[in-house]
Amino acid sequence: MPENQPHLTAEPQETGGRPEQRAASQEEDRALVPSIEGETETSPIRLSERIGSIGQGGIRGQASSILLQAAISHIENEKSQLRSERDLAMRNADSYKERYYEEKENAAVLKSERDAAKTQIRLRTILLSVGALISGYGLRAIGEAATQPWAWPSAVVGCAMLLAGWLSPDPPQRAGKE
């Protein structure tokens, strides 16, 4: 309907209705949506509103003091529960911290073992490759008619290097952590 016109109740000429309906009671309304009234849950807002309303009338009478006592008891229980949860969270945090430092140390050890292994492998490769070159050169020179003065020393040194490379120990292998 246009906004500048007074509200006209829209109604059909004939409804086709049967006059069997009755008005819902408050309980029936509440049953439809219990959370509308919301008196079953003790939310922090409602608790403080209740305590505030007690304060407005003054804390007099048994009923008010019982209600106040219940409210305070509820807060105390919640506080105690929160404290337990906080303590548990702190214990968990400590345990995670411990594990973190353990793993960090482990990683540092692994890193240094890896670096040592790399160096070992590099050295072995050099010994084998250079040893093969020198010994090859030296042995070929020995075989030639006019033997060069450096032939025998080269062959010996080269073979020694080859032997050293073959016999060098394997880099340490860390057993899998269980």
Added chain:
Amino acid sequence: MILLDIHELKIIGVEDRNIPNKERIVIQPTIQVNLAQFGLFLGHRHPNDTVTPLPDQFFWFGEVTIQPLSWIFVYTGPGKFRQTTEQNTGAPAYVFHWGKQTTVLGHQDIAPTIFRLDGILIAPRT
């Protein structure tokens, strides 16, 4: 969950709240539309203007094609479908009945909400 707005229909309002046999939801179409793809449910309106459907509060219009400027009345009480005219404007009016034995719109936080069907899945016959 955020859903798309429905533009094919417009909820004019609720008339005669909590008055037995008169309480009704007034709707108008904005375009020609087949009401079979729409339904109504009662929802609990939250302060941020969202709704949560209330259990077992669903209504389906059925297969009716309507034109703009006509009226749709959904009476919450029992009755039989009528096709008539609106008494002020004379425009066509389609009158449905939800069949509730008691009024249901007494509380302002109960909001009639239109939804549009996108698909269905029927349980196999067992």
